[in-house]
Amino acid sequence: MILDQITDYITGKEIDNVGAEASRQIFEKFLVENKGYAKSDILVDVPLTVQFKGEDYPSVIDLIVRVKDRPFMAITCVAGSIGSYEREILAGARLVYDHIVPFAVSTDARSVIIKDAVTGETIGQGLESIPDYSQAQTLLKKIDAKRLDPEKRSGEMIIYRSFNLEKINK
DSSP states (O other): OOOOEEEOTTTOOEEEOOTTHHHHHHHHHHHHHTTOOOGGGEEEEEEEEEEETTEEEEEEEEEEEEETTEEEEEEEEOSSOGGGGHHHHHHHHHHSSSSOOSEEEEEOSSOEEEEETTTOOEEEESGGGSOOHHHHHHHHHTOOOOOOOHHHHHHHHHHHHHHTTTTTTO
16 A cells, blocks of 8 residues: 655655644644744654553654743644544643643644643634744743642543554554
8 A cells, every 4th residue: 555645844754644644734834834933843743652551652742832942732633523632632731741731732724622731621712722922932931830740640641542542653
């Protein structure tokens, strides 16, 4: 089986055009061209390994948007219903680094759901709700880095693994 290849907008690497890749490419371009982020502010396929029953399950978070090298948004790009993925990216935002990434975003490149990754509350819907680079700088000045309660870590790993099985071992 021959897969279509496309060039990733952020990295410039050739990648397989499968699953939600079309959505990711549109959203990467939107972040740069409409919201003012530099390509260097956006990390692609950020590794995240969760443990379940003593086994490691490597996966990736589609995008991490940084502001002045500080993680700001963890993003999952999907081909289906974005509501089905909001809990997955919320867990990912809580697990990927030592501190919680402040905002968890699920998108199909036509719409978005933004959650406060600390509280889990939905704080925005629609493309217009994505903060631009300047707004992100202002927001981050008001946000203290928070760590996930260690007692909640294993539960978040179970949630992430359960919702993220298609990316496991990508």
